[in-house]
Amino acid sequence: MDWSDQFVYKIGVQYAVSPMLNLRAGYNYGKMPLNSDRAFENMAFPAVSEHHITAGIGINLTKQFALNIGGMYSPSAKISGSNAGSPMPPTPSGQGISSYETEMSQYSLIWE
Numbered sequence: 437m438d439w440s441d442q443f444v445y446k447i448g449v450q451y452a453v454s455p456m457l458n459l460r461a462g463y464n465y466g467k468m469p470l471n472s473d474r475a476f477e478n479m480a481f482p483a484v485s486e487h488h489i490t491a492g493i494g495i496n497l498t499k500q501f502a503l504n505i506g507g508m509y510s511p512s513a514k515i516s517g518s519n520a521g522s523p524m525p526p527t528p529s530g531q532g533i534s535s536y537e538t539e540m541s542q543y544s545l546i547w548e
Contacts, residue, residue, distance in 0.1 A: 439469040439483075448490070458494035460506065463487075470515055484540050485510040505547045514539035 448462035468484050492506030516537040 440467075440471070442466050442469045450494075456496050458496075460490070460492035460494065462490040464490070468513065468515065471517070484513045484515045484538060485542060486513055487511055503547065505545070507546075508542070508544045510540075510542040512539055512541040 444464065444466035446462065446464045448460065450458055450460045452458050465487055468486050470483060488508055488510045490506060490508045492504065494505075495503045497503060514537060
């Protein structure tokens with residue numbers, strides 16, 4: 437897929453508001469590893485997001501039981517480019533596809 441190597445930078449903090457409550461936040465950056473000359477081939481693995489922002493809360497209900505909730509948001513990012521091979525077969529309108537653009541944003545919520 438001709439992806440580039442990637443350095444990923446992460447930072448996170450946790451603040452104990454009280455013995456019962458912890459607040460968490462984080463940030464992650466990794467430059468998009470995709471090659472725009474092969475954008476069409478990467479549509480099955482759209483790893484275009486570069487920034488990830490996280491937040492969480494931990495609640496200690498007892499000494500043995502805690503509730504942890506976290507979320508992640510990755511803002512919209514896109515890649516535009518072409519297919520390294522020949523253009524796709526013609527569409528019903530008779531036009532071939534030689535360029536491609538994909539856009540992605542993501543969010544998640546977890547608890548345990």
